Amino acid sequence: MAMNTQQKNSKRQQLIERHGSCCCWCKKTLSLDELTIEHMNPKSLGGRNNLENLRLACRPCNRSRGNNPFPPGYSASWEDMTEFASLLTNQSNQVYESTIAATTKVQKFRSAATGVDPSIARQ
Numbered sequence: 001m002a003m004n005t006q007q008k009n010s011k012r013q014q015l016i017e018r019h020g021s022c023c024c025w026c027k028k029t030l031s032l033d034e035l036t037i038e039h040m041n042p043k044s045l046g047g048r049n050n051l052e053n054l055r056l057a058c059r060p061c062n063r064s065r066g067n068n069p070f071p072p073g074y075s076a077s078w079e080d081m082t083e084f085a086s087l088l089t090n091q092s093n094q095v096y097e098s099t100i101a102a103t104t105k106v107q108k109f110r111s112a113a114t115g116v117d118p119s120i121a122r123q
Helices: 005-019 059-065 078-114
Strands: 035-039 054-058
Touching: 005 035, 005 054, 035 059, 054 059
Parallel strands: none
Antiparallel strands: 035 054
16 A cells, blocks of 8 residues: 555654664665665565665666566575575674674663662663
8 A cells, every 4th residue: 555645654654763864775874855765675566664674775776676586686596585685694693793783772871760770680
């Protein structure tokens, strides 16, 4: 189902908060009107409009990718698939590391606010 303008603007803002205002493919920093919503799993291949499937991309990268499941410039060759898998792994690791860092900050804040060591509180 297509998103209306209000839904697109809301998703775009949420994506900026999650990932920043740069193209997920070429990493170019973009203004709000330059950002397009990119479906990682294309809608034509069953992709949905949920935030987990959406990223921000510049128009040239979004157009050049079309409904290809691979990023712009990649094909289904073994070398490209290996490089793409590595790219996805690196992005997953970055998300994991930022989640751990945020969790650690929250734990330190709670510890400072309550005076309770979180490692002792769980035992």
